[in-house]
Amino acid sequence: MKRFLRRLFLFFLPFLVVTVFFEIYLRSVNTIYKEKLSGLHKNGENVEMLIFGNSHANYDINPSQLDAEAYNMAMVNQSWFYDHAIFEKEINKLPNLKYVILSLDYHSLYFSSQGLRDNWIYYDYGIDNAIDWTTKTSRFWFGYTPKIAFAMLKSDINKRIVSFRKHKKTVNYHVENGVNILDTMANGWIPYKAGKNKKIKEKSAQNRAAIFNSKINNLAERQRNIKLLKSFLQELKQRNITPIIVTLPCHELYNKNIDNEVREKDSKEVTAIVNEYGGAYFDYLHFVKDDSMYYDCDHMNRNGATYFTQQLNKDIKAKFPQYAAKN
Template sequence: MRKFIKNFLLFLLPILATFFILELLVRKSNSLYREKWEGYISKSDSINILVLGNSHAMNAIDPREFDLFAYNMAFASQSLYYDKEIALKNIDNMPNLKYVLISVDYHSFHAKHNEARDIFYHYYYGIDYGNKKYFFENVSWVKTLGFKQTIREHIPRSKINPYRGFDFSYDSTNWNVMNSLEGKKRVEQFENSFINNEKDVINNLIDFIQVLKSKDIIPILITLPCHDYFTSHLNKDIVKNNEKTIKQISDLNKIEYYNFIDSNYPDSLYYNVDHLNKHGAKKISKKLNGIITSLNKN
């Protein structure tokens, strides 16, 4: 029996050691979440413009094109809930913050909360969704992220080096998906995630805006350019309702809203049907810089 236990422990030991090493590696591994957050914290006292939103803003707003010091904390599938939490968690450390750009898009008020992303905000930002608990997720990152995904994605990552949160690796056009059919698929992908949660999302956004204004920070709502291959398939009733809601929010809180969705940019400025590449980002960022420069003079 002792021999069996000894052999079993000898068999188990390298497995446990491997798992322990993987756990250490994945907790220290690089990710765009980690790099953006570390830059956000380290540059807090310099930030004049904070960019928030989903991948539309993540890809489209280049801090290099602003006269004031801008930082991009938008991320793929990021909801307005996390936009608010990201800003408020660090707001007392940003004494020079003047403007917050908040991206509101076709799906912003309607999409189902993406639970799969929650763990990354918990791990890298220290932000939890509501009262959600993460006991088991904290015990093992490897188990939570998945063994295969850990090996394939999380451990081998090298430094991404985003510039003030902006990932400028989208430098061309993916011509394989630049067509009307792909635009229709993309719209359907959004609409398949729609649920009736507009009231909570809108109230949360209004509360966020009011907190910013109470601190003499100017919120600016924006909708970023998307290709006609995408916009031509949008549900007109949803678009109209979104525009009505955004107007009510902006009028109620006396803030500016800029809608650039139908900018008619050439295909070469898009990465795909609803995201700009870095060349498109340069163009729209220059326009936003002009707007903020004018506001800053008043």
């Protein structure tokens, strides 16, 4: 029996060692979530404009091109549910906040859960959307999953190699493919790199649009998000914070493959809500037509984001005299 138990222990030992290693690693490693939140806390007293939204706002709105002191707290796949939760958690640390930018994309009304990313926002922002106890107990097996944990470790090792070879600092957190690891985050923003562009093909745009087309039938989720938007805008109004809702530009190959009847219906309803509670809604879906400005069919690169945000800044100044007067 002792021999059997010893063999059993030796069999499971590698799994135990790997698990302990990754549980420690995943609790200590820096992430883009931690980096964004840390930057917000460091600059909180100066922030006048907070940018929320999913990956479109995350990559496409360059805070340095806005006249107000802006900070980008948008994130990949971030829903309005989490935009609002982050706002609620951080608002008391932002005494000079005057504007909130909220992105309205084709699918914004049709989801709240971020899937696996719900766990990550719990780990780094402390927002608990009914995260189960197993996920809280093991970040390796349930929180990130082994596949993502190994990818993060591989990325860390690769960054160290690049830093050594080029004698330059890399970012010390995991970023998506297409982001330059030698770049630096500025006011919460680290963009897709510009340069030699990959050709945007019709098939890839169709496939991307199909992902979002599959979400837009969730009418119960839509109703919840409409209710959330009204509540959010009401709270901003009570705090004398101006909401600015923005639909970000997408490539025309993508735009022609989404259900534009649904999009127009959603835009009209959101416009009516904004008119009721105050603020502004800007629709830029077709604004950027130059292929060289895009990283892929629904995200811009650094140059596109800078070009677009300059226009956004002009439109905010034209809409709000107090913004223009201040700057």
